[in-house]
Amino acid sequence: MLKLVLDCDVDVAWRALRSPAVLRELYSPVMGLEALDADGFPTIWEPGAHRVRVKAAGAIPVGDQIIDLEFIERRDGTRILHDQGDPVSGPLSKLAGWDHQMAVARDKHDPTKTLYRDRLVITGAIAPLYWYPLWATWQWRGARIKALAPSWAYDPPLPGDEEDDEVGATVEGAI
Incomplete structure (x- = not known):
């Protein structure tokens, strides 16, 4: 689990969480992500399943994963991106469960x-072998999120503009 304070507005952070471009930038250059859906990556993740290929150093395939998203908004203003997908091939597919919020x-x-919290729960007989490598990855991931957050930008639509997440959205420094 990570708990960080990010140097950006909560609306900007929420937009970034829902951006495949930000996800790809987050893991670059250590890992690359390739969309396996016919239309490629969307501008903004939609609820539902999305197939991706994970590549070491952005070039060597190491497994496919299903990112299965739901979005939750609580009355207190907390917004949650919940990924219930699973690794379907490669080393991580040996885990019995993957729950990422x-x-x-x-x-x-x-x-x-923004107060940012990130929790990954893995299950299965082999999960203890993955605990330390995933913990180390999460620490690195947290440092990357904290470093990238000040560069995220999002200009919400002005009154009278068509309400669309793509209008005026930018992710500076993203792929």
């Missing part, structure tokens, strides 16, 4: 910042 909320000490 990322939550963002306005930081109560500084409303211009």
Whole structure:
């Protein structure tokens, strides 16, 4: 589990969590992600299943994964991206379960910042062998998120503009 305060607005962080471009930038250059869906990566993740191929160093296939997303918004303003997908090939497919939740909320000490929580639960007889490598990956991932967050940008639609997530959206520095 990670618990970080990000130097960006909560709406910006929520947009970034739902962006395949940000996900790809987050893991680059250590890992690459290739969309296996016919239409490639969407601009913004939609609820449902998305197939991806994970590549070491962005080039060597190491397994396929299904990212199965649902979005939850709580009354207290917390927004959660819940991935119930599973690795379907490669080393991680030996796990029995994969439950990943990322939550963002306005930081109560500084409303211009975001409280970010990230939890991964893995299960199965082989899970203890994966615990330390995944913990180390999550620490690295947290450092990358914290470093990238100030560069994320999102300009919400102005009154009268068509309400569409793609209008005015930018992810600076993303692939």
